[in-house]
Amino acid sequence: MTAIPHLEKILYVEDEPDIQEVARLALELAGGFEVEVCGSGWEALRVAPDFHPDLILLDVMMPRMDGPTTLQELRKDPRLARTPVVFMTAKVQAHEIDRYIEMGALDVISKPIDPMALSDTVRSIWARHHDE
Amino acid sequence: MSNQDANLESELDALRGAFASGLAQRLEGIERAWQDVEAADWTGEAMMPLYRVVHSLAGAGATFGFAELGNRAQALADELRLYLDGKREKSGESRERIDGLVAALGQAP
Numbered sequence: 715m716t717a718i719p720h721l722e723k724i725l726y727v728e729d730e731p732d733i734q735e736v737a738r739l740a741l742e743l744a745g746g747f748e749v750e751v752c753g754s755g756w757e758a759l760r761v762a763p764d765f766h767p768d769l770i771l772l773d774v775m776m777p778r779m780d781g782p783t784t785l786q787e788l789r790k791d792p793r794l795a796r797t798p799v800v801f802m803t804a805k806v807q808a809h810e811i812d813r814y815i816e817m818g819a820l821d822v823i824s825k826p827i828d829p830m831a832l833s834d835t836v837r838s839i840w841a842r843h844h845d846e
Numbered sequence: 847m848s849n850q851d852a853n854l855e856s857e858l859d860a861l862r863g864a865f866a867s868g869l870a871q872r873l874e875g876i877e878r879a880w881q882d883v884e885a886a887d888w889t890g891e892a893m894m895p896l897y898r899v900v901h902s903l904a905g906a907g908a909t910f911g912f913a914e915l916g917n918r919a920q921a922l923a924d925e926l927r928l929y930l931d932g933k934r935e936k937s938g939e940s941r942e943r944i945d946g947l948v949a950a951l952g953q954a955p
Contacts, residue, residue, distance in 0.1 A: 733906065746850070
């Protein structure tokens with residue numbers, strides 16, 4: 715049985731400041747993760763190579779560069795091509811989840827987020843991914 | 847409840863409080879943005895800032911547990927999206943609908 719890699723560093727990409735703050739607190743305080751927050755896809759592309767995240771949480775609906783486009787751009791960078799990405803979105807439907815998984819996302823977390831459960835949800839996705 | 851969860855709850859309470867205190871100002875901003883859209887004859891350029899603040903309120907409201915406010919803001923954001931995407935056009939009826947949705951935000955329980 716292969717050990718599950720340690721999940722420590724999370725890059726969180728979200729344009730809404732209120733939600734940024736809630737998720738950052740949830741991931742840091744309840745999850746103990748090291749979190750870097752980016753307000754746009756462009757910022758994520760700039761920050762991610764130096765931050766070396768274990769996992770990227772990516773909001774789907776962002777102005778200018780949305781989540782799916784950001785994922786495509788991340789995959790073009792050899793340093794980030796294999797970094798696991800989880801989408802976060804409101805009003806998600808089953809066919810959309812399938813589409814996001816086909817794009818290369820590990821999973822989709824629906825919004826609004828439950829701050830008390832977010833870290834456990836992320837750990838569960840991480841464990842499931844490494845168990846497959 | 848663990849210490850970490852208690853700390854998180856406490857921090858979240860502070861954020862919820864700040865959100866609630868700033869809500870009236872946010873709603874005034876939405877009303878102003880809607881007036882700007884009217885003054886600019888509903889151009890997409892004027893509509894986008896309104897959409898952004900409403901979309902932001904929908905996300906924040908839902909996240910902070912103001913479910914009805916979040917739902918009402920989302921309904922308004924969905925309506926505005928139709929105009930931004932060119933799927934609906936300006937009319938007296940649409941003005942009344944948006945007026946109603948904007949007013950409903952301020953009456954959310």
